[in-house]
Amino acid sequence: MAKVPVQFTLNGSEKAEFIDSGTTLLQALRDKIGDTSPKGGCHQGTCGACSVIIDGELRLSCLTLAETCDGAVISTTSGLSESGVLHPLQRAFLDTFATQCGFCTPGMIMAAKVLLDHTPNPSRDEVVEALSGNICRCTGYEPIIQAVLTAARANSQNAA
């Protein structure tokens, strides 16, 4: 089968790949490009572990065909830290012990980032709503909710 060319921006750098038609963005990121921060949990769009940000919106990379991302700007958790300094969300997840096995963490952080990008000071209910597409088996969610609220507070203090 003919390969399809696809070009997009991943965490600020240009990527160009020839992929098989029908390849999901999750497969392209993990197997072709080598960014393994999006996780394959259910591969059918219900667990949220594969969440990435495409053109500012939260998307499930397991349900997104890579060839539809031509020209897109894509962010993943692996691109969040800058010069070795963790993103406030990553810092908050560590400080509030919001990760145990860690498999859901990159998807959770992406979901939280989109929330904070649009709503810098969310209410608890808004955090719960934003995380409701992501499944965690370990934490009972409360530490994750606290991490997002903590990161939001840290952001607003820095902005003030």
Next chain:
Amino acid sequence: MAIRRGRGVAAINYPTGMNLGGDPTQALVHSTPTGNFMVTLSSVDLGQGMKQIMAQICAETIGVPTDRVVVDTADTDTGPHCMGTFASRGTHRAGNAVIQAAREARQVMLEVAAEELEVNASDLETDGQGNILVKGAPQKSISIFDVALSAHFKRGRSISGRGMFLIPRSYPEKETGAMKPSTCYAHACTVAEVEVDDETGEVTVVTVKNVFEIGRALNPKMVEQQLVGGSWMGISHALYETTEPYYPNRDHGGTDFNQYLMPGPGDLAETEIIVLERPSADGPYGAKGPGEMCANPQIPAVANAVFDAVGVRIDTLPITPERILRALKAQAAN
């Protein structure tokens, strides 16, 4: 038809580890040439934090900061034997093995330091910061970095140790059946408050208040993390989780985890956790196993609270709306 409120209490004790046919875990510790310490295990860290706890235990025993310890886990081809990470046994069994191995390595380390400082090894102590001092004369000291270099390149000593912790098999007494399946028990008590809609059968857990007695908390934040998650899992088992929702008719069962119910971030009960620390006699630095027992007491507490609310005993898990409505119907018929 109304929302009815109820409160239930349950208390449990929970063994740390199982009896098995003897229950061993082995650990090996060795220093690198620059005085870092490597712990080799076959035990698995699956998110419960075993690497961190084993690093703390090794560091505490040898007398170095925790970040000087590297823990290698979970390769059963190359690691020393472990029965496995289950039955809440990891910290207790592997931790004891690490203490034994680290003590042996510490002894060699002190012997090498004693030769370097020309003193008796029994007169030496560690400062926990990576130095070995002469007791009462701390100006006379050597860094563990230099001790390790000396051991490797000058004196030909291996700063290393072997640890094996075994809970022997317990056989039941012939007359009474009495036996000792475990040496160490954690305890927990939960008070659950629920609301039951007696029209729909739906249960909402409003609050759970938990007290956990888990020995010494070697890492209090990580203990709390497990207990908070575990309490949520207990509620999940009580009300939601099953692979066979309409047993025995398999055709109506779930086909994958998408149809396996768990509470999400919008379904959380207000949760209170209190930790009681009563160090265990045979645990590493007094630890017990807090792993599984934290998910157990919520289940009977919720069942009792449902009984308190609507007067029906549900003895099959999960406590679904359907089961409650059937029980209420049977109650009304009587």
